[in-house]
Amino acid sequence: LSTTPDYCSSLYCSGELLHRVQLARIFPDSKSFVDLRLVRAENETLADFSKLMQETKHNPSREQLARFVDQHFLDGNELDEWLPPDFDPNPPILDQIRDPKLKQFAKNVIGIWAKLGRKMKPEVTQHPDRYSLIPVPNGFIVPGGRFKELYYWDSFWVVRGLLISNMTQTAKGMIENLLHLVDKLGYIPNGSRIYYLGRSQPPLLTAMVASYFAATGDLAWLEQHVPTVEKELQYWLDKKKVTVEVKGRNYMLLRYLSDRKSEGPRPESYYEDYTSARVLPNDTTREDFYMEIKSAAESGWDFSSRWFVTAADEVVGNLTDVRATRILPVDLNAIFAGALELAGDFRNRLKNRREAQKWWSLAKYWRSAIENVMWDPIDGVWYDYDIEARAPRRHFYPSCATPLWTGAIEPYDAPKYAAKFVEYLLSSGALDFPGGVPASILHSGEQWDYPNAWPPLQSILIGGLENSGYEEATRLARELAQLWIRANYIGFSQWKKLFEKYSAVQPGHQGGGGEYGVQDGFGWTNGVALELLQRYGKEMTLDNIATPTLPDVYQVK
Numbered sequence: 001l002s003t004t005p006d007y008c009s010s011l012y013c014s015g016e017l018l019h020r021v022q023l024a025r026i027f028p029d030s031k032s033f034v035d036l037r038l039v040r041a042e043n044e045t046l047a048d049f050s051k052l053m054q055e056t057k058h059n060p061s062r063e064q065l066a067r068f069v070d071q072h073f074l075d076g077n078e079l080d081e082w083l084p085p086d087f088d089p090n091p092p093i094l095d096q097i098r099d100p101k102l103k104q105f106a107k108n109v110i111g112i113w114a115k116l117g118r119k120m121k122p123e124v125t126q127h128p129d130r131y132s133l134i135p136v137p138n139g140f141i142v143p144g145g146r147f148k149e150l151y152y153w154d155s156f157w158v159v160r161g162l163l164i165s166n167m168t169q170t171a172k173g174m175i176e177n178l179l180h181l182v183d184k185l186g187y188i189p190n191g192s193r194i195y196y197l198g199r200s201q202p203p204l205l206t207a208m209v210a211s212y213f214a215a216t217g218d219l220a221w222l223e224q225h226v227p228t229v230e231k232e233l234q235y236w237l238d239k240k241k242v243t244v245e246v247k248g249r250n251y252m253l254l255r256y257l258s259d260r261k262s263e264g265p266r267p268e269s270y271y272e273d274y275t276s277a278r279v280l281p282n283d284t285t286r287e288d289f290y291m292e293i294k295s296a297a298e299s300g301w302d303f304s305s306r307w308f309v310t311a312a313d314e315v316v317g318n319l320t321d322v323r324a325t326r327i328l329p330v331d332l333n334a335i336f337a338g339a340l341e342l343a344g345d346f347r348n349r350l351k352n353r354r355e356a357q358k359w360w361s362l363a364k365y366w367r368s369a370i371e372n373v374m375w376d377p378i379d380g381v382w383y384d385y386d387i388e389a390r391a392p393r394r395h396f397y398p399s400c401a402t403p404l405w406t407g408a409i410e411p412y413d414a415p416k417y418a419a420k421f422v423e424y425l426l427s428s429g430a431l432d433f434p435g436g437v438p439a440s441i442l443h444s445g446e447q448w449d450y451p452n453a454w455p456p457l458q459s460i461l462i463g464g465l466e467n468s469g470y471e472e473a474t475r476l477a478r479e480l481a482q483l484w485i486r487a488n489y490i491g492f493s494q495w496k497k498l499f500e501k502y503s504a505v506q507p508g509h510q511g512g513g514g515e516y517g518v519q520d521g522f523g524w525t526n527g528v529a530l531e532l533l534q535r536y537g538k539e540m541t542l543d544n545i546a547t548p549t550l551p552d553v554y555q556v557k
């Protein structure tokens with residue numbers, strides 16, 4: 001890893017070989033090819049490919065390319081299945097769950113940790129140049145399905161679920177893997193593959209460290225890792241900060257922005273990006289498109305109407321309308337404001353008062369920027385802000401609850417915000433679905449839009465309402481938690497699976513849309529289910545869950 005640059009320059013990320021193989025559609029999922037390992041060194045593979053190109057007069061057939069791949073690449077198989085040593089099928093959390101069916105469900109969810117554990121094979125560290133996988137020192141939990149590596153923001157809900165399951169060592173190992181990546185690269189890539197270099201994901205490392213510290217009180221561990229935590233915060237400040245002028249005042253906020261050095265289509269979705277870009281007029285617009293797409297992927301919301309800016313100001317566009325870099329996202333900034341406050345808390349615990357003050361005042365600044373740029377006092381909600389249009393993006397997305405979730409508001413203001421926010425939510429139509437709160441109420445065909453309901457978004461919305469301390473909000477939080485657990489339970493009873501995303505319209509059914517089939521496992525789904533069962537399991541029963549009646553317009557035919 002010491003030789004890994006901060007963006008990817010190998011054959012896994014660019015060049016003729018990648019281009020030819022991905023466009024030949026040898027694999028139905030573009031990610032399959034870039035997950036293969038090399039049989040021989042990269043330069044030898046490229047030399048053989050040059051020979052093939054010469055022999056075929058630069059026009060190899062699909063069969064010739066397939067044969068080349070077969071001879072020069074192997075199924076990665078770079079991870080061993082790993083039973084986390086602290087796995088306990090019956091942790092104490094189960095005693096806190098009243099309903100016997102839900103208790104059994106929680107036990108099943110916990111059992112899945114044993115199936116999702118992976119550890120790097122020693123060969124990966126010995127020959128890192130033959131793999132797209134980035135080595136990390138400890139065993140970890142993968143999301144599941146095609147996602148067989150570590151993902152940054154997924155890890156937040158996985159770590160929380162592990163802590164609830166009493167798997168403190170595994171949680172610690174996962175966080176230390178992420179810290180290791182910051183030490184080596186200066187930031188955490190989207191996932192632990194070199195093709196994800198140059199883009200990150202929502203900055204939840206500080207919150208993970210806080211969760212681990214809250215669970216263990218391990219001050220020596222905190223002291224050891226605080227500099228790395230701060231290094232990551234500095235990366236976001238250095239690379240993604242932008243100044244925006246609103247009502248005559250300048251504010252500094254963050255946006256998602258992938259590294260310009262990472263050119264071309266996303267390697268793991270090469271065919272999809274390359275074909276989307278075909279309609280664009282020239283290389284410059286195509287490069288801009290690739291950069292916007294990677295920046296949107298950095299948000300974790302890949303893809304969503306959240307990032308569409310259409311010429312005719314239509315709500316729903318297509319992927320060439322993605323303009324993520326001009327949008328200031330509520331969730332990113334609220335997560336960052338929360339992280340700044342936590343960094344101050346860490347320094348305070350370590351008695352570094354001056355350092356603590358520095359982070360706390362930056363956190364206060366960020367909270368006030370969020371309030372001034374994103375809070376809409378009339379609608380009673382936080383909106384993403386479009387820097388170029390100099391206007392808020394007035395649509396419902398569950399990310400609007402993130403300031404309440406991360407405490408990115410002044411504590412004394414929480415009930416005031418929450419009262420208005422609850423009114424907004426109730427009138428938005430977003431709570432009218434029996435299978436959970438959808439990612440939006442806009443039907444774009446993208447996976448982070450209606451009708452998909454995502455586990456992390458339920459966690460943010462429910463957690464935000466709960467944190468506000470406002471009675472009506474906490475009541476709503478409880479109802480939404482019941483609805484979500486019911487949907488998870490129905491799905492598990494029928495398919496014995498937990499999905500990456502669900503349908504908000506048909507409780508327990510898998511979600512759809514986007515560029516790959518739905519995956520199961522699933523890391524963050526397990527984590528969120530356990531979080532809600534821990535918080536509400538004492539009173540929650542499957543019998544007292546009222547199902548909202550779906551408005552006619554959304555009925556499934």
Ligand SMILES: OC[C@H]1O[C@H](O[C@H]2O[C@H](CO)[C@@H](O)[C@H](O)[C@H]2O)[C@H](O)[C@@H](O)[C@@H]1O
Nearest residue numbers: 143147151154190268269297300301302
């Ligand atoms: O291969 C397409 C995209 O897949 C990932 O995104 C989705 O899965 C991740 C793992 O669960 C999740 O973190 C993300 O929010 C999902 O949208 C990947 O992160 C993308 O970069 C990739 O292009």
